[in-house]
Amino acid sequence: MCMAVPSRVVAIEGLTATVEAFGQERQTSLLLLGDEVAVGDYVILGAGGTFAAEVVPEDAAREALAYLAQVLADGQA
Structure with missing residues (x-):
């Protein structure tokens, strides 16, 4: 199963963005x-x-x- 997690754009350089979700950053293409x-x-x-x-x-x-954070917290209890 695939779950889409919204990621916040923290930087853009050309057609590449640095995005962050739950403290993890990654590079992604903005070509689309x-x-x-x-x-x-x-x-x-x-x-x-x-x-x-x-x-x-x-x-x-x-x-x-917020919902995903709650689900993750409940799963760790």
């Missing part, structure tokens, strides 16, 4: 999104994190991250 993305936006990654596939509204991203 182009100029639609800015630092501070939230994106969903596809193709194993290789590409940003979709920009997600901040409120929806924060809600999903």
Whole structure:
């Protein structure tokens, strides 16, 4: 099963973004999104994190991250 975790864009250099989720940073391509993305936006990654596939509204991203954090915390209890 694949779960899409919203990741916040923390830096952009050309068509490559550094994104962060749950304290982990990774590099991802913005080739599929182009100029639609800015630092501070939230994106969903596809193709194993290789590409940003979709920009997600901040409120929806924060809600999903809060839910996932709760699920992870409950699973560790």
